[in-house]
Amino acid sequence: MEEKNVFFDRKFVFLSGKGGVGKTTTSSSIAMGLSKRGHKTLLISTDPSHSIGHIFEKEIGPKERQIRENLYGIEINVKEESRKYIDGILKQAKEILSPVILEEVKDQIELAYHSPGAEELALFDVISRFFAVEEKYDNFVFDTAPSGYTLRLLALPKALNNWINRLIKTRINSMKVEYYATRNPDKKLKQKLEEDPVLKILYKRKEQFELARKILLNSEKTLFMFVLNPERLPIEITRDSIKELEENKIKIEALIINKITSDSSPRSEKEAEYIKEIENEFALRRIFKLPLMPEEVHGISSIEKISDILFSQ
Amino acid sequence: MKNEKRSFWETVKLFFKGMVIDTSYEVIEAAANMEKDNFMIVIFSDFLGIPNPLSYYTIELIPYFGNELPGWELRMSDRKSVLAKAMGEVGEP
Numbered sequence: 246m247e248e249k250n251v252f253f254d255r256k257f258v259f260l261s262g263k264g265g266v267g268k269t270t271t272s273s274s275i276a277m278g279l280s281k282r283g284h285k286t287l288l289i290s291t292d293p294s295h296s297i298g299h300i301f302e303k304e305i306g307p308k309e310r311q312i313r314e315n316l317y318g319i320e321i322n323v324k325e326e327s328r329k330y331i332d333g334i335l336k337q338a339k340e341i342l343s344p345v346i347l348e349e350v351k352d353q354i355e356l357a358y359h360s361p362g363a364e365e366l367a368l369f370d371v372i373s374r375f376f377a378v379e380e381k382y383d384n385f386v387f388d389t390a391p392s393g394y395t396l397r398l399l400a401l402p403k404a405l406n407n408w409i410n411r412l413i414k415t416r417i418n419s420m421k422v423e424y425y426a427t428r429n430p431d432k433k434l435k436q437k438l439e440e441d442p443v444l445k446i447l448y449k450r451k452e453q454f455e456l457a458r459k460i461l462l463n464s465e466k467t468l469f470m471f472v473l474n475p476e477r478l479p480i481e482i483t484r485d486s487i488k489e490l491e492e493n494k495i496k497i498e499a500l501i502i503n504k505i506t507s508d509s510s511p512r513s514e515k516e517a518e519y520i521k522e523i524e525n526e527f528a529l530r531r532i533f534k535l536p537l538m539p540e541e542v543h544g545i546s547s548i549e550k551i552s553d554i555l556f557s558q
Numbered sequence: 559m560k561n562e563k564r565s566f567w568e569t570v571k572l573f574f575k576g577m578v579i580d581t582s583y584e585v586i587e588a589a590a591n592m593e594k595d596n597f598m599i600v601i602f603s604d605f606l607g608i609p610n611p612l613s614y615y616t617i618e619l620i621p622y623f624g625n626e627l628p629g630w631e632l633r634m635s636d637r638k639s640v641l642a643k644a645m646g647e648v649g650e651p
């Protein structure tokens with residue numbers, strides 16, 4: 246029943262799953278299928294190793310590029326984006342701060358680049374950039390998803406929201422008091438508040454968090470899928486991940502079992518058992534099944550093949 | 559002095575309302591510093607040995623507060639108790 250396909254009415258599709266299971270391959274196929282059915286679709290890849298440029302045999306890179314009719318692609322290297330962000334802060338610091346102080350804070354800025362949560366927050370920055378331009382495409386398909394940690398922060402209304410609101414309040418209070426401590430202020434308080442670069446940054450973050458929350462927690466707009474292979478370990482990982490996400494109000498609505506062998510080898514029989522287990526365990530969710538392709542998945546025609554299998558289920 | 563019984567904030571509020579005659583600018587300035595200190599604790603928490611899970615985001619604010627770092631560090635070593643209060647007010651997520 247093609248019209249009922251779950252991909253059509255979701256603006257944002259995210260694929261989770263461990264490395265190598267087939268996220269980039271299946272997200273390319275979903276995007277291809279949507280574009281073939283007249284949806285203007287953007288495929289977003291954050292995977293530097295197995296790029297969509299390689300899959301579509303076309304140079305894509307960090308700027309949106311047309312792949313075929315209605316299909317556009319963009320490759321974003323999260324580490325590079327993160328570096329750009331840090332370098333921007335260092336540049337700003339150099340302009341404002343005295344050399345002595347710059348020395349003191351430089352390390353702290355660098356350190357944040359390597360801090361434990363940095364990569365996840367950098368990925369979140371990359372993903373949420375597209376939330377602000379959602380009218381540009383009918384569908385956005387990501388070969389990744391925000392990390393469990395990020396989703397948890399967003400799902401808890403008290404966490405990020407309260408934190409940023411309190412920072413804003415403290416900043417405003419501080420500026421107010423400072424204003425009244427100034428004998429001859431050069432500007433009105435209102436104008437000072439409007440021009441404050443610190444408040445600008447805080448409001449920008451607040452907006453980012455609010456928009457992301459609105460989109461990621463909205464299951465009418467957003468689809469989270471899990472890709473896994475028919476093996477023992479992935480089933481367990483999937484079970485744990487789904488449980489964790491659903492505790493945070495993120496629903497994984499669909500699973501893709503990828504790389505299924507269908508000869509009558511012992512391996513194939515074992516896989517059949519795992520597939521049954523997956524179907525029982527995740528009975529309430531939509532399950533797609535994809536065969537292991539005999540040849541390397543490479544080029545538009547092989548993606549079209551996978552796409553046709555996906556969209557016929 | 560009556561003032562000593564008031565919290566900084568009460569003093570400031572009264573000042574806004576024009577109700578405090580004997581409050582000097584110095585008092586207000588101290589209050590301003592305290593507000594700023596609270597904010598700077600979040601940004602420079604690493605200097606105090608408090609890990610900040612969102613440091614990747616708060617470093618963006620460092621350029622705007624760096625020049626006040628020496629004064630802040632001085633005041634912080636004076637007022638360790640400010641820390642507990644500020645963390646209670648601003649805190650981490």
Ligand SMILES: Nc1ncnc2c1ncn2[C@@H]1O[C@H](COP(=O)(O)OP(=O)(O)O)[C@@H](O)[C@H]1O
Pocket residue numbers: 262263264265266267268269270271292295388503504505535536537538539540541542543
């Ligand atoms: N259904 C499939 N049949 C054959 N090879 C596949 C299939 N799905 C993925 N692959 C191959 O597996 C490797 C990993 O796939 P990829 O989509 O890059 O995974 P991920 O993005 O999850 O790391 C690639 O070499 C890809 O060509």
Ligand SMILES: [Mg+2]
Pocket residue numbers: 268269270292295388
């Ligand atoms: Mg990938």
